[in-house]
Amino acid sequence: MNGRPFTIYVIEDNEFFNKLLVHNLSLNADYLVKGFHTAKEFLKNLDDTPDVVTLDYGLPDMDGIEVLSKIKTYNPNIEVIVISAQANVETAVDLLKHGASDYLVKENDIRQQLLKVIDNIHKNFYLKKRISYLEKEVQKKYNFQNFIVGKSPAILKTIELLEKAISTNITVTITGETGTGKEVVAKAIHYNSARKNKPFVPVNVAAIPGELIESELFGHEKGSFTGALARRIGKFEEANGGTLFLDEIGEMDIAIQAKLLRALQEKEITRIGSNVPVKIDCRIIVATHRNIKNEIKEGKFREDLYYRLFGLPIELPPLRERGNDILLLAKHFTKNFCEENDLKEKTLTPDAQKKLLAYNFPGNVRELKSLIELAMVMSNGNEIDAQDIALTSSDILSETTNEELTLEEYDLRILNIYLKKYDDNIKLVAEKLNISQSTIYRMLKKH
Numbered sequence: 001m002n003g004r005p006f007t008i009y010v011i012e013d014n015e016f017f018n019k020l021l022v023h024n025l026s027l028n029a030d031y032l033v034k035g036f037h038t039a040k041e042f043l044k045n046l047d048d049t050p051d052v053v054t055l056d057y058g059l060p061d062m063d064g065i066e067v068l069s070k071i072k073t074y075n076p077n078i079e080v081i082v083i084s085a086q087a088n089v090e091t092a093v094d095l096l097k098h099g100a101s102d103y104l105v106k107e108n109d110i111r112q113q114l115l116k117v118i119d120n121i122h123k124n125f126y127l128k129k130r131i132s133y134l135e136k137e138v139q140k141k142y143n144f145q146n147f148i149v150g151k152s153p154a155i156l157k158t159i160e161l162l163e164k165a166i167s168t169n170i171t172v173t174i175t176g177e178t179g180t181g182k183e184v185v186a187k188a189i190h191y192n193s194a195r196k197n198k199p200f201v202p203v204n205v206a207a208i209p210g211e212l213i214e215s216e217l218f219g220h221e222k223g224s225f226t227g228a229l230a231r232r233i234g235k236f237e238e239a240n241g242g243t244l245f246l247d248e249i250g251e252m253d254i255a256i257q258a259k260l261l262r263a264l265q266e267k268e269i270t271r272i273g274s275n276v277p278v279k280i281d282c283r284i285i286v287a288t289h290r291n292i293k294n295e296i297k298e299g300k301f302r303e304d305l306y307y308r309l310f311g312l313p314i315e316l317p318p319l320r321e322r323g324n325d326i327l328l329l330a331k332h333f334t335k336n337f338c339e340e341n342d343l344k345e346k347t348l349t350p351d352a353q354k355k356l357l358a359y360n361f362p363g364n365v366r367e368l369k370s371l372i373e374l375a376m377v378m379s380n381g382n383e384i385d386a387q388d389i390a391l392t393s394s395d396i397l398s399e400t401t402n403e404e405l406t407l408e409e410y411d412l413r414i415l416n417i418y419l420k421k422y423d424d425n426i427k428l429v430a431e432k433l434n435i436s437q438s439t440i441y442r443m444l445k446k447h
Helices: 015-026 039-044 064-074 089-097 110-141 153-165 182-191 213-218 254-266 292-297 303-309 325-340 350-358 364-378 392-399 407-421 426-433 437-446
Strands: 006-011 031-036 052-056 079-084 102-105 172-175 200-204 243-247 268-270 277-279 283-288 312-315
Touching: 006 015, 006 039, 006 110, 015 031, 015 110, 039 064, 052 064, 052 110, 064 079, 064 089, 079 089, 079 110, 089 102, 102 110, 153 182, 153 312, 172 182, 182 200, 182 243, 182 283, 213 254, 213 268, 254 268, 254 303, 292 303, 325 350, 325 364, 350 364, 407 426, 407 437, 426 437
Parallel strands: 006 031, 006 052, 052 079, 079 102, 172 283, 172 312, 200 243, 243 283
Antiparallel strands: 268 277
């Protein structure tokens, strides 16, 4: 990202003042400084694209406004600092309207003023470069070929739907079991769409207590309720221009669903404690592992909201239905782990491959990734063997009795095993089981 040095061109017809500015600016080793005495001389070298130009307003061969306009026409990103012998408010305002970054008067402290202004531009310059670099890296990361690994018919169908999703602003509903990568897919849609340079704002509805979800989504004004010590911008406003991802939408309280429906219909929200509506423009992507149609029948989800959100449905297949993709993903995770930890690449033995293909993967892709990373650490040499792959979920099932239980009872049994194993650390258990803490509290409260 470093590239060429930070380049400053000084245009000043006074030879002494020109040398003075060039000398002072050149004291900073990060700056490459060149001086020019006329506008014509400078414009011949404009193709070199300097980062900053200090422009004498009173040049003998061309008007300052004209030079500024030529610079901005060539490249609007070049910062131009105009230096004038006289302070004139009208001239300063006019120059700023034409794109000048600053207007300085030739006074005793001009050197200090100029150094300070350029220092600020220099800091912002590399910050912008860094942001631009990170944006490109994010887009590269979520390129379909980079993050979707697999050749099974099920995953190829998913890719086909994703390509349709990125070409429009249609609402997308992503369904699938836990661990299939719903948020990763939502990010891939966003970062490959026309909104890629705007915010991607994820909200895990299941992780937010019911009494706080309205404030989280719509924001609130100072003093609107106890504890509201300052105005807070909600997730809708935060995602303006970009994408709002509502994960586990099926967990949303029915009362909040009505307010969400209105926000989507009117394309505006109202902060708690305010009567002033705020216009919003964000794409909505939702995800759930629940069967929303069943939730509607049970009165837990509004039918009108369902039809508003439905949009383009994308169902992510469970890993057990993706056949040989398991091995392709395992090799992919092995390669990534080696690169991230500066290790020599390891291969899966035939026995290890058979063990992976025979496993049901209740935790899907996320579980496979964890298994591979652990196997990489536990294995010796350049191979991962079957004994290096610890399929812990089978051990958990062996701890349960052989009696016939309901799915809910089995869930509770597994939860209790984990709570015992991790000394009732709710946060850690939630991470291990890949569920929200609120889900654990609800299960414990119910039973």
